[in-house]
Amino acid sequence: MYNFEFERPSTVEAAVAALKAEDSLALGGGQTLIPTLKQRLAAPAKLVSLAGIDALKFVKAEGGTLRIGGGTPHAVVAREAAKSFPALARLAGNIGDPAVRNKGTAGGSIANNDPSACYPSAVLACGATIVTNGREISADDFFQGMFETALEEGELITEVRFPIPQAANYQKFEQPASRFALTGVFVAKYADGVRVAVTGASGDGVFRWTEAEAALSANFSATAIAGLSVDPDGMIEDLHGSGAYRARLVKVLTGRAVSAAS
Amino acid sequence: MPKDGHIGPATKRREDLRFLTGKGRYTDDINVRGQAYAQFLRSNVAHGRIRSLDTAAAESMPGVIRIFTGKDFEGIGGLPCGWQITDKHGQPMLEPGHPVLAQGKVRHVGDPIAVVVAETESQARDAVEAIELEIEELPAVIDMKAAVKDGAPLVHDDIGSNLCYDWGFVEENKAAVDAAFKTADHVTTLELVNQRLTANPMEPRVAVGDYDSSSEHHTLYTTSQNPHVIRLLMGAFVLGIPEHKLRVVAPDVGGGFGSKIFHYAEEAFVTFAAKAINRPVKWTSSRSEAFLSDAQGRDHVTKIQLALDKEGHFQALRTETFANMGAYLSTFAPSVPTWLHGTLMAGNYKTPLIYVNVKAVFTNTVPVDAYRGAGRPEATYQLERVIDKAAREMGIDPIALRRKNFITEFPYATPVAVEYDTGDYEATMAKLEEIADLKGFEARAAQSKKNGKLRGLGVNCYIEACGIAPSHLVGQLGARAGLYESATVRVNATGSLTVMTGSHSHGQGHETAFPQIVADMIGIDAGQIEIVHGDTANSPMGMGTYGSRSLAVGGSAIVRATNKIIDKAKKIAAHLLEASEADIELKDGKFTVAGTDKSVDWAGVTLAAYVPHNYPLESLEPGLEETAFYDPSNFTYPSGAYSCEVEVDPDTGKVTICSFAAADDFGNIVNPMIVDGQVHGGIGQGIGQALLENTVYDENGQLLSASFMDYAMPRASDVPFYTVDHSCQTPCTHNPLGVKGCGEAGAIGSPPAVVNAVVDALQRGGHDVTHIDMPLSPARVWAAMQK
Known part of the structure; x- marks a missing residue:
């Protein structure tokens, strides 16, 4: 790790101000950034920790919406969303291990947009709204490819608003080493249709499987997608699985998510 | 019932109190006053020529004390290889140099080039980044078969070939074996890969060098399984330091699995540098560095053929294996695919004719050496896989085929140069059938089918050669060291004992098990006995721990030393009791004159030895301390039968292990709980190999599995609750404890059980799959199911 300045502000405004310094980076739970720093793969001049901002830590179910503060650890989401949005709570409760879940935050995961992370699939499948210190961004506009998002430099996720679906489920097939999603599928059923978002599979990061959405919107049952197939082109190929295998998993996991949705 | 703390009961491990409460003292816990920190500049290409190496800018960085390069090691010995193989033409293997720091060329990603020694670790890392290095990248050879083709790039230009040796065993049998294949009723052929593994002990390697210029005394603290071996290799062959000026300490060590047997460049470096800068020097490996610098394991590519008659009797066996040595010969690398592998190819079966060919190959990868089981898992895997394939081809039940070919009479001389002293393979198989409820398998398979899963059963046997090793034998086979073990038993005045052993405990529970032996022999409480190990300054020259040898060889040395103690104590007792020595009996810690009530207790005798007021000084020296060395006359041959049941998810190919049972014959057992633990750990590692672990290089020699993000270690959720049994006991006939060793059995016996089970599941599911390479x-x- 190289040396850096460290600040731990207690308000969003102070954090945004601190992040105006050159080569500064926001530090959420640090579950990606800290290992990166330890390997000397990043050299920020300043780290601005968001851990001291209490206003970023909340889980609130209001009407049909679940609001999660950007600084809320996964463990808190797993606990406090269990009743209002159980599929999301289970997703959060199966990220990493207890240490990761107690440090890692929803906002951090979403802002990082790791192509194998769990959260982006839920955000995209629910058509959630990402609220930042300056604006609101829809999920469809937010994710822009592997590790790329609509966030501007110094912009912070303060909140994510999930419209609570009628039924939903997340199926994660774990990569054997990292236990990230080798492929993960989040299915969310709303009054106006079904959305299906896939993580872990595509070289472009999280994406919607629109053919399945159409089929499932007409008939919310695993058999509805039996005739569909996923194009392996553009899927990630690595030690743990070919593109064809990931394409296969997308279909299998979508079917399982539909069957398990509640 | 034997007393707790004596031989037999499941005495709780006394060392666990400190391990579980954070009181262990590992090498990284050792900080010597005034120490500096070393950081290595390592090659980031697999093969290249160093064009320029400029340390000037780095030397002026804050905190830098000195930067070392290959120039500092010119004329200094390289890391020695401890075993010389003679090839099938009678020629010695090709043995390239293994410099401490690169001499002009780098040969694998991670090859050390230069070292910065600085006031802090962070400053050392900063300076490493400031070293200006220019490497001309050369074509790398990664694939073994490509490496031995004409025109392949040479890993070592000076030896002219990438073929280290081409070994035939037994070469004289080759013609007869080939002839038997020509006339056999059935031949089963299997080509397989036993993939490369990374040991990944929980504690990465650490080395601290210290030097006292007034006494010219060196001390090396290191994460080693065998500190005396390191002292000998490093002192005599690398740095030229005589033993009396070099102390090697291996304190608590957090797992080794073989990877901490070998002498590494970093150990020699910190010892050398401590003298050069006249300050202690510490190096602590990061996990990333461990992936690039710890010797790796396995990496065999094998074709095996089994010839059978119509009834399924084995007629002959032949194998051809390419064994990866990596870029340099690690300490015991050449012995692993040869003497620890070829000699085990008979397995549990009376195959009359066997021929083993092994081609050891240099590639631009991290060196490969012994890893839990070392050669024996490779032998067991291919043999038990080809038997399973033969059974399926011939329509014979796999268990019945094995039974038909079991060796049933002992001692048994195999056609591959070893003689099994004892064993009862039918007994362990019968025990396995019982504990694994094999009769109930079909019902469980039907239930799995109802749940949409494919269930499979895999069964196999194993045999291993442990208790390494008879020095007279391994000397003939190319070992450059003896493989005895030592012990000193020091009895203190008030009757407590300190036992100094050359064995090294890095998870095996010696501090509990060894006192059980001594306590049992003398008849005293085990709490009076303490084990000391891991320091060349306070134990006799010993060979350390690997090859499931500690109890069989080290324990036997302790028995010998304790017998010497008892003999002398009886003489003292005879004097005190005014009786004849022949009439003295020792029982429950008390010396009695046979047939009388005259007695003296243990402490009475030990006190007399050190306070010799009433003592036979004219015939006996005072004191009570004895040293013994034990060199075994043969290997020991643990064996067993293992079974695994799996469920395969037909939609995703995911394998879940439903149950795993192991029926082992380890001979006599000192502490059954420790044996259970060793078997559990071994099976866990075997399941790791079968399903998860894989060390993978790309075609340029970059390590793709260079962190735990991509190298899949087994976790608790990947393994079932094991059913283990070691009630089948055919004691070893040639060591005083009748023990065989249990440390590697689980890792040796389990991979074929898992793979056999998966193949069984897929075939039951209607898939024409005969083999899948590990990890599954x-x-x-x-992918296999799609064919």
């Missing part, structure tokens, strides 16, 4: 990842199993 979901993606690989699914």
Whole structure:
């Protein structure tokens, strides 16, 4: 790790101000950034920790919406969303291990947009709204490819608003080493249709499987997608699985998510 | 019932109190006053020529004390290889140099080039980044078969070939074996890969060098399984330091699995540098560095053929294996695919004719050496896989085929140069059938089918050669060291004992098990006995721990030393009791004159030895301390039968292990709980190999599995609750404890059980799959099902 300045502000405004310094980076739970720093793969001049901002830590179910503060650890989401949005709570409760879940935050995961992370699939499948210190961004506009998002430099996720679906489920097939999603599928059923978002599979990061959405919107049952197939082109190929295998998993996991949705 | 703390009961491990409460003292816990920190500049290419190496800018960085390069090691010995193989033409293997720091060329990603020694670790890392290095990248050879083709790039230009040796065993049998194949009723052929593994002990390697200029005394603290071996190799062959000026300490060591047997460049470096800068020097490996610098394991590519008659009797066996040595010969690398592998190819079976060919190959990868089981898992895997394939081809039940070919009479001389002293393979198989409820398998398979899963059963046997090793034998086979073990038993005045052993405990529970032996022999409480190990300054020259040898060889040395103690104590007792020595009996810690009530207790005798007021000084020296060395006359041959039941998810190819049972014959057992633990750990590692672990290089020699993000270690959720049994006991006939060793059995016996089970599941599911190479990842199993 190289040396850096460290600040731990207690308000969003102070954090945004601190992040105006050159080569500064926001530090959420640090579950990606800290290992990166330890390997000397990043050299920020300043780290601005968001851990001291209490206003970023909340889980609130209001009407049909679940609001999660950007600084809320996964463990808190797993606990406090269990009743209002159980599929999301289970997703959060199966990220990493207890240490990761107690440090890692929803906002951090979403802002990082790791192509194998769990959260982006839920955000995209629910058509959630990402609220930042300056604006609101829809999920469809937010994710822009592997590790790329609509966030501007110094912009912070303060909140994510999930419209609570009628039924939903997340199926994660774990990569054997990292236990990230080798492929993960989040299915969310709303009054106006079904959305299906896939993580872990595509070289472009999280994406919607629109053919399945159409089929499932007409008939919310695993058999509805039996005739569909996923194009392996553009899927990630690595030690743990070919593109064809990931394409296969997308279909299998979508079917399982539909069957398990509640 | 034997007393707790004596031989037999499941005495709780006394060392666990400190391990579980954070009181262990590992090498990284050792900080010597005034120490500096070393950081290595390592090659980031697999093969290249160093064009320029400029340390000037780095030397002026804050905190830098000195930067070392290959120039500092010119004329200094390289890391020695401890075993010389003679090839099938009678020629010695090719043995390239293994410099401490690169001499002009780098040969694998991670090859050390230069070292910065600085006031802090962070400053050392900063300076490493400031070293200006220019490497001309050369074509790398990664694939073994490509490496031995004409015109392949040479890993070592000076030896002219990438073929280290081409070994035939037994070469004289080759013609007869080939002839038997020509006339056999059935021949089963299997080509397989025993993939490369990374040991990944929980504690990465650490080395601290210290030097006292007034006494010219060196001390090396290191994460080693065998500190005396390191002292000998490093002192005599690398740095030229005589033993009396060099102390090697290996304190608590957090797992080794073989990877901490070998002498590494970093150990020699910190010892050398401590003298050069006249300050202690510490190096602590990061996990990333461990992936690039710890010797790796396995990496065999094998074709095996089994010839059978119509009834399924084995007629002959032949194998051809390419064994990866990596870029340099690690300490015991050449012995692993040869003497620890070829000699085990008979397995549990009376195959009359066997021929083993092994081609050891240099590639631009991290050196490969012994890893838990070392050669024996490779032998067991291919043999038990080809038997399973033969059974399926011939329509014979796999268990029945094995039974038909079991060796049933002992001692048994195999056609591959070893003689099994004892064993009862039918007994362990019968025990396995019982504990694994094999009769109930079909019902469980039907239930799995109802749940949409494919269930499979895999069964296999194993035999291993442990208790390494008879020095007279291994000397003939190319070992450059003896493989005895030592012990000193020091009895203190008030009757407590300190036992100094050359064995090294890095998870095996010696501090509990060894006192059980001594306590049992003398008849005293085990709490009076303490084990000391891991320091060349306070134990006699010993060979350390690997090859499931500690109890069989080290324990036997302790028995010998304790017998010497008892003999002398009886003489003292005879004097005190005014009786004849022949009439003295020792029982429950008390010396009695046979047939009388005259007695003296243990402490009475030990006190007399050190306070010799009433003592036979004219015939006996005072004191009570004895040293013994034990060199075994043969290997020991643990054996067993293992079974695994799996469920395969037909949609994803994911394998779940439903149950795993192991019936082992380890001979006599000192502490059954420790044996259970060793078997559990071994099976866990075997399941790791079968399903998860894989060390993978790309075609340029970059390590793709260079962190735990991509190298899949087994976790608790990947393994079932094991059913283990070691009630089948055919005691070893040639060591005083009748023990065989249990440390590697689980890792040796389990991979074929898992793979056999998966193949069984897929065939039951209607898939024409006869083999899948490990690891049986979901993606690989699914791909196999698509054919």
